[in-house]
Amino acid sequence: MRSLVALSVLLLLSMPTLAHYNQPSSRQYQSQWREHSSESDEHEGPTEQDPPFRVEAEDAYLTVPQLVWKYGYEVEIYEVETADGYLLDLYRVSGRRAASGKPAQRPYRNAPIFLMHSLLSSCADWVLMGPDRALAYLLADAGYDVWMGNARGTRYSRKHRHLDPDRSAEFWNFSWHEIGLYDVPALIDRVLNTTGHARLHYGGFSQGTMVLFVLLSERPEYNAKLIDMQAISPSVYMYRLEGRIVRTFVSLADPLVGALEAAGRNEILPNRRFIAPLVKIVCADANVTVCRELLYDVAGRNPSQVDDKMLRIFLGHFPAGASLRQLHHFSQIIRTARFAKYSPLRVQRRASSWTGQAPLYNLTRATIPVVVYYGRNDHVVNYRDALQLADEVPNLAAVHQIADRRFTHSDFILAKNSARLMNAILLQELDRYDGVVVPTNATPASL
Numbered sequence: 001m002r003s004l005v006a007l008s009v010l011l012l013l014s015m016p017t018l019a020h021y022n023q024p025s026s027r028q029y030q031s032q033w034r035e036h037s038s039e040s041d042e043h044e045g046p047t048e049q050d051p052p053f054r055v056e057a058e059d060a061y062l063t064v065p066q067l068v069w070k071y072g073y074e075v076e077i078y079e080v081e082t083a084d085g086y087l088l089d090l091y092r093v094s095g096r097r098a099a100s101g102k103p104a105q106r107p108y109r110n111a112p113i114f115l116m117h118s119l120l121s122s123c124a125d126w127v128l129m130g131p132d133r134a135l136a137y138l139l140a141d142a143g144y145d146v147w148m149g150n151a152r153g154t155r156y157s158r159k160h161r162h163l164d165p166d167r168s169a170e171f172w173n174f175s176w177h178e179i180g181l182y183d184v185p186a187l188i189d190r191v192l193n194t195t196g197h198a199r200l201h202y203g204g205f206s207q208g209t210m211v212l213f214v215l216l217s218e219r220p221e222y223n224a225k226l227i228d229m230q231a232i233s234p235s236v237y238m239y240r241l242e243g244r245i246v247r248t249f250v251s252l253a254d255p256l257v258g259a260l261e262a263a264g265r266n267e268i269l270p271n272r273r274f275i276a277p278l279v280k281i282v283c284a285d286a287n288v289t290v291c292r293e294l295l296y297d298v299a300g301r302n303p304s305q306v307d308d309k310m311l312r313i314f315l316g317h318f319p320a321g322a323s324l325r326q327l328h329h330f331s332q333i334i335r336t337a338r339f340a341k342y343s344p345l346r347v348q349r350r351a352s353s354w355t356g357q358a359p360l361y362n363l364t365r366a367t368i369p370v371v372v373y374y375g376r377n378d379h380v381v382n383y384r385d386a387l388q389l390a391d392e393v394p395n396l397a398a399v400h401q402i403a404d405r406r407f408t409h410s411d412f413i414l415a416k417n418s419a420r421l422m423n424a425i426l427l428q429e430l431d432r433y434d435g436v437v438v439p440t441n442a443t444p445a446s447l
């Protein structure tokens, strides 16, 4: 549920009453920020421990395969059909190209890794920061065969065997439940089928983690196809969520969803058409001030990790589209504090038969080793929510609090230092499960 930034922009601009309602609280928030500002200034400064961003402004307008190719890596494009007819793009980054200026490198690890992105985003999560920092490139450099999925309804997977996303409401009749139940297994099976491997590593960010818990709850046989799960800011419990804008959305979700559904608006924040210009207008000033403030409210405030150029590039890729039901389902687990299945509006309204308790997903069926990463200042997945999940998974392998105590939800994919603070730790963790076959004589990492 990372940055509902643009959604909030949409809400604030299109609903004068809501904008009015929001103003006092955002002012109050700003004064709180000022109180903390002297403290945050101490933390600002050069970030010499990480290489500089090598990204370019045009990256905002390129697709993920174009970016991967541009930065000197092999990219393969697959289209995967799910059991219910959705057509999903699956991208493979299998190593550096000879033409990249660096030595060409091919996978030598024992198993591929599959990565799943967050809400309203796409597999751009794994590449936007560019070489030497973004996880997909670091993994490829470490010898992994990297596969990146795109959930149904996002810009790369807005396709179906026979439903037209522009004309059919049925196309948008899904939540993250269906992403977990149909998309993730279809994508995993294609990776295994193409590579000939029996199992793979799974890495997910935010929604990308919860969809695997859905799959393992509903189809526990998929445990056998996974070696481990790297759960980056896992969004299973979100009820301690702090962002004012998202909280406002959650409290208004039922009437809002009812109205949008009635108006036939089942697709939320697609990457094209009117939302992109909207973001451009809002973020037009040189310092992307408004967008930064929105980001701080939604994801958490950590100015020393935010790079304006990086943020502008991110806004070319985010939002990448989702369904109305997907957001509604999120609002339900936030409001109820239960990791449970979707309750349609009409069921809630039929008060006599509705008990108020949608069935829970069964976390104890996720028997694979799970490594949890969380940020102490994450406004979307509060650290206590992440720790509650860590408590409940049966096979918790490790928990990592990111060393920067101000680390936020968006920092996992945008921060100046996330290569060192986050991705380097994940690479070390993966070594434990890889049965490492290193071409040099390095000793395998031990448990």
Ligand SMILES: *[C@@H]1O[C@H](CO)[C@@H](O)[C@H](O)[C@H]1NC(C)=O
Pocket (backbone or CB within 6 Å): 170, 173
């Ligand atoms: C949406 O999907 C559910 C099952 O997931 C089904 O019961 C319902 O009838 C569908 N609604 C529409 C409008 O297609």
Ligand SMILES: *[C@@H]1O[C@H](CO)[C@@H](O)[C@H](O)[C@H]1NC(C)=O
Pocket (backbone or CB within 6 Å): 192, 193, 194, 196
């Ligand atoms: C991949 O799928 C095809 C068609 O379903 C099947 O014939 C083939 O045996 C599979 N290959 C592997 C390695 O599983």
Ligand SMILES: *[C@@H]1O[C@H](CO)[C@@H](O)[C@H](O)[C@H]1NC(C)=O
Pocket (backbone or CB within 6 Å): 285, 286, 287, 289
């Ligand atoms: C942007 O930031 C720079 C330096 O931090 C400042 O000099 C400039 O006035 C800012 N511009 C806007 C439009 O806020």
Ligand SMILES: *[C@@H]1O[C@H](CO)[C@@H](O)[C@H](O)[C@H]1NC(C)=O
Pocket (backbone or CB within 6 Å): 362, 364, 365
């Ligand atoms: C959860 O799954 C486990 C293992 O399959 C099972 O023993 C347990 O009864 C399930 N719990 C619920 C509440 O369904």
